[in-house]
Amino acid sequence: MSSTPSPFIRCVVVAALSLCLGATGCTAGPGSSPQTSPPTTSEQPSSPTESASPPSQEPVTGASTSTAPTPKTWPEVVAQVQPGVGQFYVTRCNAGATGTGFLIGPDLVVTAAHVVREASAISIAFGRTSVNATVLGKNDVADIALVRTDSPVQGHQFQLRSSEPPVGSDVAALGFPLGHPFTLTRGTVSALDAEQDIGDRILQNLIQTDAAVNHGNSGGPLITQDGQVAGVVVTIEIRDNVRAEGIAYAVTAPRVATAVNEWKSRSTPVAFKDCGNAPAPGSGFFPLTVSANHDQARNIGQSLILHGQGINQGAYTSAFKLLTPELQATFGDATKWSADLGSSYWTKAEIFNVTGTPSADDLDADVNLQTIQDAAHGPNAQTCSNWKIRYSMHWDGTVWLIAGTSLPFGEPTAC
Template identity: 85%
Template sequence: MSTWPEVVAQVQPGVGQFYVTRCEAGATGTGFLIGPDLVVTAAHVVRDASAISIAFGRTTVNATVVGKNDMADIALVKTDSPVQGHQFQLRTSEPPVATDVAALGFPLGRPFTFTRGTVSALDAKQDTGSRVLENLIQTDTAVNHGNSGGPLITQDGQVAGVVVTIEFDDNMRAEGIAYAVTAPRVAAAVKEWMSRSAPVDFKDCGNAPAPGSGFFPLTVSANHDQARNIGQTLILHGQAINQGAYAAAFKLFTPELQATFGDTAKWSADLGSSYWTKAEIINVSGTSSADDLNAEVILQTIQDAAHGRNGQTCSNWKIRYSMHWDGAAWLIAGSSLPFGEPTAC
């Protein structure tokens, strides 16, 4: 049997980090490939989504929900283009109690992690407050928010379950108790969705969305170890602007920057008709342990001529974003144009 390091090296390219924009806030989660353009995740990860992007390594793709079961907390999404990555196989039976398993994902929005444990119990039940999940795998594998939707795998690399929740008792987190929906249940749902899949409508935030899809690709070329984490903030920010989720975009500013704009309505009014079409993080400067970094970003936007610099309807910007770590995420603290005005596309 392969060792855990060998298994992780093989399957990691098939694990994706979700960036989900909702009207009032953004969220992250995990999912995994079961086909070139099909990704399994937890239903609560994509609930009330107005836009979804998924990062596989340095490649980010956009996705739509094609199947969702809130009572079972599982969902299937389809990417807008094929992904080169490991395609997971779902186990046909539940692993026995005491089987070694591991959770793969992005806890708390951080880089990819592997945590190992065992199957503690089968046919478990958990009351989340809004619903009761049944027929779950219980495991002592360490998971956190952000692991949701990720695969719980056995040492042969197959998926035993989809991580959905951790145990809370009287609003206190219980250590060493997490749950996953069983692979056979996921496989049955996926089979049904693939035979009659139809996109689930995105949430309408009540503002004008971007023309066309409203999504944009983001590339991370910078080698700084915080570049992808900063990219996470910029994806959620730009995605929210494009979908008219201005409250969600505004929350990604530091409180100090928010105060300079006044409020969401005043800030969003200055956006005019501008939308993000693509972005690339080309450099991040500052020490890795610092709470303040600078990110140089090449950004392309489209807008009506009345709202563009010098009447531009498509602009290429080179922006320096000041980023601040607030203890949980990188927030936008400011922006400047040290490299000059934007040029027409």
């Protein structure tokens, strides 16, 4: 197996993964997470479509009533709602990030504004399938955002409560903390009308909860036991660089509903961040699916989907950060590495096999990849190529890094 990719398949790396939570931004890059073993199984440029002030508190349209149906157990609730919770993969010019969001319509997903800040591309994974998305509206003051997927999603569509649950109510936070698979953490409503100083502004009218949340939970739903959304998780309590235990905050559902009702009819999305390089033809997005059954296949997919987004959007600096230090040294720097990319772009990818012990730090991932490029940059003058690439992946304690690539299945074929 080769540890150094050929010039054409050097486009195998993306942004260093970071894990979102906290309205001030995301934890950036490898080494930011306290994890030491593989997990088991946002400001946009000013735009007329952005909201510059908090949504009003007028009565909302489409929010559910708070009349409780027949009580359900938490396992029953999870089985019902989990398909509607998605994991965000956000490419930025110099980094990458993950977060959480939830469906409120076939192609509408609510998340926190800081999850999608400065995004140059957004993908959301629902189960083993990813969809691409654009921002319809976001409010940085309230830390709310609404995105639209490029195709409908088959998943649970959440209802927003029309009133806040009383103090003492049972709630649960749903999401993907620290890049882990889907989790539910239970707690109670500790206080209402809470405030949180996040440095550059004060978030107000928040729900305070003792449900355990971490980086990566941002944008996820805080639900009551009937499955309705009480709020959107946005931040945790940190003072003097010390994290307080059992104190987290969510934007209330009525406030979210007011903003969503304004944004969901928009046809023009918020502009993505321009990384200064020519974007891919068309939208620049691509679908990534995971058919491999390995426990780490989806986590490896996090790195690869950010990689493809970075290549397609010209976010080469962030792409270079996901190489192992040893592989980076073979290229010199991001500028030299990106010079070999030419005009190639990813159009679709599938992780069809992962080999190695799930707890191991080194795994091989086999990927079907389709690219388009100018004939001058394509193998055998191909303008569309189907590749079967083996990625050698290394776990550095925080994220899966690409240690090398090879072509054990043969050379690429024309589409």
